[in-house]
Amino acid sequence: MNEQGYRFGVGVLVVASMVIAVILILFFGAAPNLFKExxxxxxxxxxxxxxxxxxxxxxxxxxxxxxxxxxxxxxxxxxxxxxxxxxxxxxxxxxxxxxxxxxxxxxxxxxxxxxxxxxxxxxxxxxxxxxxxxxxxxxxxxxxxxxxxxxxxxxxxxxxxxxxxxPEPMAAFGEMQGNFASTLNSIERAANEITTLSMDFRTALGGSNGELQRITRNIDETFGNLNKALVNIDSLVSDPNLKETIAILSERLPALMKRADNVLGQTETMFATFEGVGQGLGGVVDNLQDFTEPFGQQGGEIASSVSSTVNNLDSLITDLRGVVGPARQLIQRITNGEGTLALLMEDPELYYSVVNSLQNIDTITRRLIPIVEDARVLSDKAARNPGGIFRDAVLGSRGGLK
Structure with a gap:
């Protein structure tokens, strides 16, 4: 290639480089963007x-x-x-x-x-x-x-x-520089406190008189005492006599409970019986009051006619007092809870005494029926013919009340 060809190639290269440079400038914003609104x-x-x-x-x-x-x-x-x-x-x-x-x-x-x-x-x-x-x-x-x-x-x-x-980041670092010294001082104080704490911890750990060593010994003694207690409990639980006693108690407990239930039932029945006896005695007293009321109203007129009847009633009241006294004491002992129920169940003599008292009450009640009948007839006669009673008393009884 001759010299003119070289010059032409160099010129084309320069022009192309300039065009590329202008295009790059336009695309990368170094010059106004001509392609956008x-x-x-x-x-x-x-x-x-x-x-x-x-x-x-x-x-x-x-x-x-x-x-x-x-x-x-x-x-x-x-x-x-x-x-x-x-x-x-x-x-x-x-x-x-x-x-x-x-x-x-x-x-x-x-x-x-x-x-x-x-x-x-x-x-x-x-x-x-x-x-x-x-x-x-x-x-x-x-x-x-x-x-x-x-x-x-x-x-x-x-x-x-x-x-x-x-704010610029470097300016912020400059402002932080003023607080950096105080931060370093705080770090130094923290390091000193950590050093002091480590020395205290080392003192607590080291030596036979250290606090941690003392706590360790106390814990060891506590576990030793606990072990002894567990051994004692194990020996107590493994005792054959204790096991046998517990087994016997567990076998007899249902029977004991059943027996206690029966005793309570018998107690309730006995209280009901004594309540009936008390009510019967109350009825007898009421009948006596009804019987003696007419005599109180006409006592002067019929005193001579009913003298024998009064004597019989006096003896009857005496017998009733002798019976009511033991019955009242018996009821008081039962209600006071002083072991009377147990004595009644276990003592045969006391049981027979109560039975005899009830029989005496029944006998007295039977004896009282004719007397009450005579008193009724007498009161009826006195109500119908009061003068006849005095006439019979003066002239003499004809035999009997009727």
């Missing part, structure tokens, strides 16, 4: 550290545009900051709301590249930025017009204020 908004920040032309703009981590230009505002006074206005070129396919919080942060700690982000706002941030706008008073509450202004979508030429700057 975009709109421009202005955001005011107090400062814009690390921000330059073509700094990326992101929303939820997705790139939606770039910084087109930076405008530093002049100070109105020495001690005031004019702030920085950033012109953001945003892709029209992404919607950005006026209420979203624009913030400058660090995209990479290594390269210290800045990034502009639109972040979801908090309620306090919305109240600070939109309270008192859209003609509403600043009353500390977001009214409907203020909420509408916050929910508006940014369009070409809009202006927003209130941009913030996120």
């Amino acid at each position: 975009q709109y421009v908004v202005t955001i005011r920040f107090d400062a814009a550290p690390g921000v330059a032309t073509d700094t990326p703009v992101r929303k939820n981590g997705v790139r939606i545009g770039r910084v087109k230009s930076i405008k530093l505002r002049e100070n109105e006074a020495l001690l005031t900051s004019g702030g920085v206005d950033l012109l953001l070129e945003l892709d029209s396919q992404y919607r950005v709301y006026a209420g979203e919080q624009p913030q400058i942060g660090i995209e990479s700690i290594i390269t210290n590249d800045a990034v502009v982000e639109f972040r979801p706002p908090s309620s306090a941030n919305l109240l600070t930025r939109f309270d008192g706008v859209a003609g509403s008073p600043a009353n500390g509450i977001l009214d409907a017009p203020e909420k509408t202004a916050a929910e508006a979508i940014l369009k070409d030429g809009d202006f927003l204020s209130g941009g913030t700057v996120a």
Whole structure:
């Protein structure tokens, strides 16, 4: 190949390299993007550290545009900051709301590249930025017009204020440096306390007079005493005499319970019998009262006629008193619970005494029937002919009451 051919090849290579470079610049954002529809908004920040032309703009981590230009505002006074206005070129396919919080942060700690982000706002941030706008008073509450202004979508030429700057990580480390010394002091104190604790623990473990050694000896003695107690219990339980006694008791217990039940039944029957005896004695006394009442009313008129009857009644009452006394003592002994029931069941003499008393009561009751009949006839005769009684008493009895 001649020299002209070499020159032509070099020229083609240079032109191709330039075309490729221009294409790469257009695609990677170093020059304006001519293939997408975009709109421009202005955001005011107090400062814009690390921000330059073509700094990326992101929303939820997705790139939606770039910084087109930076405008530093002049100070109105020495001690005031004019702030920085950033012109953001945003892709029209992404919607950005006026209420979203624009913030400058660090995209990479290594390269210290800045990034502009639109972040979801908090309620306090919305109240600070939109309270008192859209003609509403600043009353500390977001009214409907203020909420509408916050929910508006940014369009070409809009202006927003209130941009913030996120704390730099290195600055945060610088602020932490002041507290690092106190943290080290706290760690040192904790290490000293751990050392003291380990020494106390070593003292408790070491030597025959240590606290842990004493506790160990006490536990050993306790287990020894417990072992002795278990041995004694085992010897007691394994005693054949005790086992035999328990077996005999378990065999005889049902019979004892049955016998106790029978004794209780007999006791109830005996109490019912004595209750009937008491009621019978009460009836006898009532009959005597009914019998003597007419004599009390006409005692002067018939005294001479019934003298023999009164003597018989006196002897009858004497016999009744002699019978009622032992019966009353017997009832008192039963009700006082002084072992009378046991004596009645075990002592034959006491049982026969009670039987004899009941027989005497029956005999006296039989003897009382004719006397009561005579008294009834006498009272009937006295009621029908009181004068005849006195006449018979003066002239002499004709033999019998009838």
